Amino acid sequence: MKIPNAIAEHIKSYSDRLKHHFKLRRMYENCYPSTIKTALRKQEDGSYFVLTGDIPAMWLRDSTAEVEIYLKAAEHDEEVGNIIKGVINRQLDCILKDPYANAFNESDNGLHGMSDIPEPSRWVWERKYEIDSLCYPLRLVYKYVSVTKDRSVIDKKFEAAVKSIINVWRTEQYHTERSEYYFIRHNAPTSDTLPHNGKGDPMAYTGMTWSGFRPSDDACKYGYLVPSNMFACVVMGYAAKLLDGEIKSECLALAEEIRNGIEKYAVTEHRKYGRIYACETDGMGNYSLFDDANIPSLLSIPYIGYLPTDNELYKNTRRFVLSEDNPYYYSGKYGSGIGSPHTPAGYIWHMSLCMQALTSRDTDEIKSIIRMLESTDAGTGHMHEGFDKDDPSRFTRPWFCWADSLFAETVEFAVDCGAI
16 A cells, blocks of 8 residues: 555654664664555455454454554544544444454455354454453544544444443453353364363452453453453543443443452562552452563553553552563563563563553663664564564564554654653
């Protein structure tokens, strides 16, 4: 797709400020337009299908994260605004087709990532239920309206999608008792399927809402995934600001229940770091203490808008997740950062490094992360999923637009805060 003039002008405005950083400038110029150039497909109805990169499907999560960086250009440019509005329309259609699905096909072609039970519809690539898949589109709508002042997207389709999301999250507050959702994948790693005939382990009511899978598409151990519940709480607040009447009240009530559940059931005392958030819990006293590179994460709490960076509970949690007490934090020859059980041990994720910078207020830390990102692209000029901490030429996913977009956002953040 041809790069709109407003996007080209935006890139130039930051490239000019990077003129003394040749490689970083080249990487920024590669990564910022990556989604526009390689992943957007305009449909006959004017909507946009967004590839995640090297997988022929559209994830609700990824598609939001890929295009959010274009909102600055959309503020004063109708062409860019229409692209984002087209992505929003496609996302809302997907939610109304199946609010439990995480990834969708470009048409009803029946393509599926794997052979799963139950078999998803022909529109669905994969039906791993993840809370954040419903959070991201709501955030995109809220940010789009906030930036452009265009409320045309707040229509009956949007209201129907919000009602569908509320219904799912209400049902999944009582997953064990009320939910009909289950997911089974045979002949696959345990991280790709749910135990107990696809229903997951039993849960107690907390006010939080259950998630089958993490943003990594790996199965949750305990179904109350805390960062995703935080995100759900935030976007219910966004929806309440966009809507009126009974549905607004429903959004606010659900947000309050989820927040109360998080603060009552997801905080634990760590012997070294004090009070911190667990990543997962079951409401019955069991916790998983870790953080994953995918977003939402515990590291991303300020980024998703749940708490500010100076909150003591967040600061304690941040110290934990950026330490070797987090089982997915790795240190090596080329840097230190958070990885994921989704990729090999010792692989640091570019997205987690970006998130570390975006949630930092320490310019020295931000500078260090920028250098780490710059030196681990394996000479490609693009970001990847995970890279070997001791050999960046070993990496996963050569075409991963979400990572490219987040890198471009991080570079702009570093420039704006004076770290570059």
